[in-house]
Amino acid sequence: MAVESFEKSVDRALADAQLRKNFAFAMGNFILKRRAVFSDAEETERLRALGNAIKQRALSRLPDLLEQLEAACTRNGIRVHWAETTAVANRIVLEVIESHAAGRVVKGKSMVSEEMHLNAFLGAHGIEAIETDLGEFIIQLAGETPSHIIVPAIHKNKAQIAKIFHDKVPGAPYTEEVAELNAIARRTLRRKFYEAGIGLSGVNFAVAETGTLCLVENEGNGRMCTTVPPVHIAVMGLEKVVEKLADLPPLLRLLTGSATGQLVTTYVNLITSPRRAGEKDGPTEVHLVILDNGRSRIYQDPELRQTLQCVRCGTCLNHCPVYTRIGGHAYGFVYPGPIGKILTPQVEGLEKAGGLAFASSLCGACEEVCPVKIPITSLLRRLRDESYSREPQGTVPGRGCRQNLTERLAWGGWAFLNTHPRLNRMVTALLGMAGDYLPPAGPLERWMRYRTEPQFAGKGLHRRAKEEGIADE
Amino acid sequence: MTPETSKPSRVYFFGTCLIDAVYPDAGLAAIRLIEREGVRVVLPAGQSCCGQPAYNSGFPAEARAVARRQLQAFPEEIPVVVPSGSCAGMMKHHYPALFAGDPDLSSAQAFSGRVFEWSEFMVRVLGARYEDRGGPLRVTWHSSCHALREMRVIEHSKHLLRQLQNVELVELPGERECCGFGGTFSVKHPAISGAMVNDKVDDIQRTGAARVIAGDCGCLMNITGAADRRGLPFAGQHLAEFIWERIHGG
Numbered sequence: 084m085a086v087e088s089f090e091k092s093v094d095r096a097l098a099d100a101q102l103r104k105n106f107a108f109a110m111g112n113f114i115l116k117r118r119a120v121f122s123d124a125e126e127t128e129r130l131r132a133l134g135n136a137i138k139q140r141a142l143s144r145l146p147d148l149l150e151q152l153e154a155a156c157t158r159n160g161i162r163v164h165w166a167e168t169t170a171v172a173n174r175i176v177l178e179v180i181e182s183h184a185a186g187r188v189v190k191g192k193s194m195v196s197e198e199m200h201l202n203a204f205l206g207a208h209g210i211e212a213i214e215t216d217l218g219e220f221i222i223q224l225a226g227e228t229p230s231h232i233i234v235p236a237i238h239k240n241k242a243q244i245a246k247i248f249h250d251k252v253p254g255a256p257y258t259e260e261v262a263e264l265n266a267i268a269r270r271t272l273r274r275k276f277y278e279a280g281i282g283l284s285g286v287n288f289a290v291a292e293t294g295t296l297c298l299v300e301n302e303g304n305g306r307m308c309t310t311v312p313p314v315h316i317a318v319m320g321l322e323k324v325v326e327k328l329a330d331l332p333p334l335l336r337l338l339t340g341s342a343t344g345q346l347v348t349t350y351v352n353l354i355t356s357p358r359r360a361g362e363k364d365g366p367t368e369v370h371l372v373i374l375d376n377g378r379s380r381i382y383q384d385p386e387l388r389q390t391l392q393c394v395r396c397g398t399c400l401n402h403c404p405v406y407t408r409i410g411g412h413a414y415g416f417v418y419p420g421p422i423g424k425i426l427t428p429q430v431e432g433l434e435k436a437g438g439l440a441f442a443s444s445l446c447g448a449c450e451e452v453c454p455v456k457i458p459i460t461s462l463l464r465r466l467r468d469e470s471y472s473r474e475p476q477g478t479v480p481g482r483g484c485r486q487n488l489t490e491r492l493a494w495g496g497w498a499f500l501n502t503h504p505r506l507n508r509m510v511t512a513l514l515g516m517a518g519d520y521l522p523p524a525g526p527l528e529r530w531m532r533y534r535t536e537p538q539f540a541g542k543g544l545h546r547r548a549k550e551e552g553i554a555d556e
Numbered sequence: 557m558t559p560e561t562s563k564p565s566r567v568y569f570f571g572t573c574l575i576d577a578v579y580p581d582a583g584l585a586a587i588r589l590i591e592r593e594g595v596r597v598v599l600p601a602g603q604s605c606c607g608q609p610a611y612n613s614g615f616p617a618e619a620r621a622v623a624r625r626q627l628q629a630f631p632e633e634i635p636v637v638v639p640s641g642s643c644a645g646m647m648k649h650h651y652p653a654l655f656a657g658d659p660d661l662s663s664a665q666a667f668s669g670r671v672f673e674w675s676e677f678m679v680r681v682l683g684a685r686y687e688d689r690g691g692p693l694r695v696t697w698h699s700s701c702h703a704l705r706e707m708r709v710i711e712h713s714k715h716l717l718r719q720l721q722n723v724e725l726v727e728l729p730g731e732r733e734c735c736g737f738g739g740t741f742s743v744k745h746p747a748i749s750g751a752m753v754n755d756k757v758d759d760i761q762r763t764g765a766a767r768v769i770a771g772d773c774g775c776l777m778n779i780t781g782a783a784d785r786r787g788l789p790f791a792g793q794h795l796a797e798f799i800w801e802r803i804h805g806g
Contacts, residue, residue, distance in 0.1 A: 090747065097751050404734045408751045442745050444738025444752070445612055446701040461653070467614035485614070494610050498618035501573070501604035502625045511577045526743035533750030534781030537578050544571045544580040548599050553587060555601040 089415060089438055096413040102238055106410050109237045113401040116344025117452070134337045135456040137330045138392040145382060148291040148324045149373065155294025159356040161369045169199040172374045176201060176283070176316055179370050180210055183314055185280025189272075191298070191305035192216035193285030194232050194395060195318045195374055197417045201283075212283070213275050215304040217268055224251040230411030232418060233342045233397035238410050272304065282308035282366065286319035287394070288334060289371070292327040296371065298352040299339065306350050315366040317354070321373050322382075322391035334394065337454035341396035377430040384478045386465060390425050392455040397422075399449035399459065405442060414439065421449035425462045433470050433481030440466035511543040559683035566596045567677075568636045570626070572643045572773065573605040575794075579773045582794035586639040586674050589796055593682040597637075602629035606638075608646040611654060613740050620654055623647075627660060627667050635681070636667070639674040639796055640772050641703020647671045649706050673703060675713040675771055675795060688720040689805035695798075696726045696765035698756070698779065700772035701734050713771050713795055720802050726763040730756065737778035753782040761788055768792045 096102060121127040141148055153163045166172035176199075180188060188205065190196065190212055202212040202223075214223040218236035222229060225247050229235030236244070241259045248267050249257040255267050276282075284305055288297040296317050298305050309315045325334065339345045358365035382388050400406045400420030411419035416427045416436060424439040440463050450459040469477060470485040500507050518539030523531050530536075542550075549555060567590060575583040587597045603626060611619035626647070630636050638644035648671040655664035678684040697717060699710045717725055736742065736752025743749075756779055760768050766789075770776050773794055780792035793801075 090745075093745070093747050097747055103751075404736070404752055405748055408748060408755075441741075442748065444701070444734050444736060444741040444749070446734035446738065447705040448701070448732070448734065451705055464612060464614075467612070468616055469614075471614040490615075494613070494615040494618045497610065498621045501607075501622040504602050504604055504625075504629075507573075507604050514577055526740075529743040529746040530781075532746050533753060533785065534778065535784040537777055537781065539577055540580045542580065544576040544583040545599065545601065547580045547584055548571075548587065551584070554596070554598045556598065 092413040096409040120340040151291040159294045173204040188281040189279040191284035191308040282312035296354040299348040301349040314368045316370045341398040341454040402448045434484045514539040515541040570638045582797040585800035586796035600629045606643040606646040644673040645702035645706030676709040679712040686719045690802040694724045696763045698770040
């Protein structure tokens with residue numbers, strides 16, 4: 084994505100007063116809810132350190148754990164498929180659907196399926212994919228994409244949702260009553276669960292030890308998708324694997340508390356096999372599609388690998404002053420917010436998405452709350468370095484794509500000035516005399532769009548201090 | 557709060573490039589307040605910038621060259637006091653990473669160990685006490701991100717501020733949120749930065765405070781620049797300059 088297009092979408096988002104109000108309100112609530120369940124700072128820190136250790140341990144043995152997961156799942160009767168790219172993953176899903184001659188898929192919430200652009204792909208093959216998570220259902224009706232990785236329709240307020248339902252759901256009256264809106268969605272979706280031949284879901288954690296797929300949700304639609312249709316397809320990024328079942332309780336506590344400020348979600352699904360002989364419900368076939376899509380490349384760099392610790396709780400979005408103001412769509416990619424800024428440039432390449440790494444004041448609000456302690460600001464800096472890097476070695480695609488003479492000379496000049504203190508003093512003095520006459524161009528013009536010009540001092544600190552007899556060595 | 561360590565006889569002062577060029581009064585006040593506690597201040601002429609602008613912009617080699625100059629400018633084993641949470645955070649927490657694999661790594665680590673943010677030094681080492689001679693005044697406080705999250709010195713700053721008994725401190729509802737400065741971020745993404753600073757300015761305006769006090773001149777330049785541009789009545793001041801003024805009846 085070019086910088087211009089990001090800037091344009093930012094301008095559009097910032098000019099949308101309703102959108103900014105919706106986000107400010109919703110994010111403020113999420114921050115308060117999270118704070119309430121993590122009120123004991125010491126205990127929270129202990130838990131975050133544990134979450135970090137669990138994910139680091141899993142990543143340190145990633146290839147082994149993935150093989151172990153495949154073996155355990157296979158033993159349990161879950162069919163495992165590997166997909167290096169989203170195109171391969173889409174094809175695998177399509178083949179399973181076609182082998183059952185199914186025309187309709189009900190979907191639980193899955194960001195990996197968004198990453199695959201699965202709905203569009205299936206649509207092009209004549210298969211209807213129906214989102215059953217309420218937020219996803221809303222934006223599917225509106226023909227939009229998620230603006231948040233946990234609450235995809237958070238950019239809409241009640242009135243906007245009421246209008247979408249009224250316009251798009253046959254027979255739905257206009258109502259802003261939440262209970263009635265829920266009832267409309269439930270009525271519409273309930274039928275679809277029974278009619279669909281395939282249920283598709285994401286995976287929050289995949290346990291290598293037992294071959295268990297863990298899925299958390301609050302609406303019960305996830306359980307419906309994974310139990311009602313005869314076939315269940317789960318899609319996951321390969322970083323979702325953890326070592327053992329005992330890793331789940333702390334991770335679930337961290338994920339749930341960070342994401343929605345709950346102590347536990349309404350539904351915690353642990354899926355270990357298809358329906359067994361004598362069981363009365365559950366799908367007769369379960370497929371697990373494990374997607375790479377650049378993750379194994381990210382894995383190769385020990386620092387950047389920390390990106391893969393992410394549990395997709397979305398709390399970095401909620402606490403981000405940039406996300407809160409521009410919303411998720413302005414980023415132009417599937418994963419918005421701080422996690423999107425470190426993940427997307429690595430997956431899509433720096434040429435296409437590297438600009439995202441610069442759209443941060445590095446305030447650190449995200450890494451202060453990250454449940455698995457991803458050093459987000461350090462990784463943003465690292466991606467900035469990569470963008471200008473002149474070193475030949477490296478794993479990030481598009482490395483060095485921002486190199487240009489103008490900036491190199493500017494920073495070279497800056498370094499020269501700041502390693503020659505006398506020259507530096509002269510420039511300070513000069514700014515003091517001529518600062519008011521600087522032409523409002525370049526960075527100064529951009530500064531002055533929202534602020535007055537800095538008032539340079541006639542005499543700098545060093546000259547003033549010298550006059551007052553303060554020692555200078 | 558009582559001092560945790562014994563008082564040194566001399567300290568270094570790192571003036572920061574922004575204070576040198578735009579806010580010398582803040583720097584001088586910070587120096588005078590240290591000397592008021594009976595500690596001699598040395599302001600080495602060889603210093604310049606902590607290197608953070610390049611470090612955050614994808615130019616680590618240039619940042620390292622400038623940072624190396626600072627290592628040389630502060631050779632003695634005495635504290636380096638920095639009137640900015642951001643520059644202090646850079647020197648204390650990022651120099652070791654910046655010099656990873658560099659022959660100067662160990663001297664960078666030793667240097668980092670000597671860095672104090674100014675208010676932290678005034679409280680933890682000097683145990684400074686102040687008597688307010690100014691008239692009643694309502695102020696609010698803005699926490700800079702790096703003072704808050706890297707240096708973790710906000711309680712020290714507020715401890716000093718609360719000693720001024722005629723000053724009413726109104727807490728800012730969005731105190732922990734970034735003002736949108738972010739160094740080069742403010743000119744690389746002016747629209748986002750502008751939206752952030754205007755929200756900050758609105759937040760300050762609603763407190764009815766006559767002044768916003770902060771420990772970082774980058775934030776102050778951003779916040780007061782946006783307030784001035786909109787013709788709002790409140791002013792901004794560095795904590796050291798504010799204290800100096802208050803104890804002299806201003």
